[in-house]
Amino acid sequence: MATNRDALLQAAIQCLQERGYANISARDLVEVSGTNLGAIGYHFGSKEALINEAITHNIREWIDALGALLRRHVGQGGGLRAALEELITTVGQHESLVTAFFDALAQAGHSSELRRQLAAHYEQFRNDVAEAFRPVLDQVATSSDSQTLSTLLVAVADGLIIQRMLGPTHLPTSTQLLASLRTLSQLADIEDA
Numbered sequence: 001m002a003t004n005r006d007a008l009l010q011a012a013i014q015c016l017q018e019r020g021y022a023n024i025s026a027r028d029l030v031e032v033s034g035t036n037l038g039a040i041g042y043h044f045g046s047k048e049a050l051i052n053e054a055i056t057h058n059i060r061e062w063i064d065a066l067g068a069l070l071r072r073h074v075g076q077g078g079g080l081r082a083a084l085e086e087l088i089t090t091v092g093q094h095e096s097l098v099t100a101f102f103d104a105l106a107q108a109g110h111s112s113e114l115r116r117q118l119a120a121h122y123e124q125f126r127n128d129v130a131e132a133f134r135p136v137l138d139q140v141a142t143s144s145d146s147q148t149l150s151t152l153l154v155a156v157a158d159g160l161i162i163q164r165m166l167g168p169t170h171l172p173t174s175t176q177l178l179a180s181l182r183t184l185s186q187l188a189d190i191e192d193a
Contacts, residue, residue, distance in 0.1 A: 005043040007033040012054030017096035021103040024051060052114045055107070058100040059118060063125045065094060066157065067132075074132045084174035087157060091164045098161055126150045156181075 011033035015024045026047045030037055044050035066087070073083035091098060108115040130150035156177075164171055172180070 004033070004035045004039045007035055008039060008043060008050055009054060009057065011035075012050050013057060016051065016054050016058060016100045016103065020099065021051060021055070021107050048111070049113075052107075052111060052117065055100060055104040055114065056117045056121065058097055059104055059121050062094060062097040062101055063121055063128075065097070067125065067128045070129060070132050081174045081178055084160075084177055088160060088164060088171055088174065091161050092168065095165070098165060102165075122154075126154055129153055 008029060011029050012024070014032055015028055019028070024047075026037055026040055029035075029040060029047065029050065033039075040047055040050055044053065069086050069090070070083050073079040073086070104114065104118060108118050126147065127150070130146035133149055133153075134146045160171065160177075
């Protein structure tokens, strides 16, 4: 049996995905959850704290989905290519999570607690990505460490997600992306020479 706290959290998640952060009122949360206004204060302290917890729940779900995608592909033949391909094709299936993620980033500028929570989730995700790539890096001659590679891959994934949301028909294929990363590496080698 769901508690009032659980009902409010699920209502906040639903409202975030349907309305976005800025368009949620306390009355919306009460209506969707079937609770009362006092329950918000009792269980979360404020509407903002409830919504921030729902945001971090959504972010964790999104990060877990990306981590699972990466773990499925890394270490297999063409692992990074397959992971990029799946990221590009499936991000549209998680549009409500992606939208909640961007809402969270926008609100993090106004809430140090939310910023701290999101930073902790991001750090965990970078660590998960680094761990997934550590065995593969041991097989190639490289001076890159897995943590730096992880930061770069997360930045590339974030950029692809933004571009996919804004203009899905303009994204390059995974093959084009990997070729461009190779070109970027070669350009860096030329500058270093």
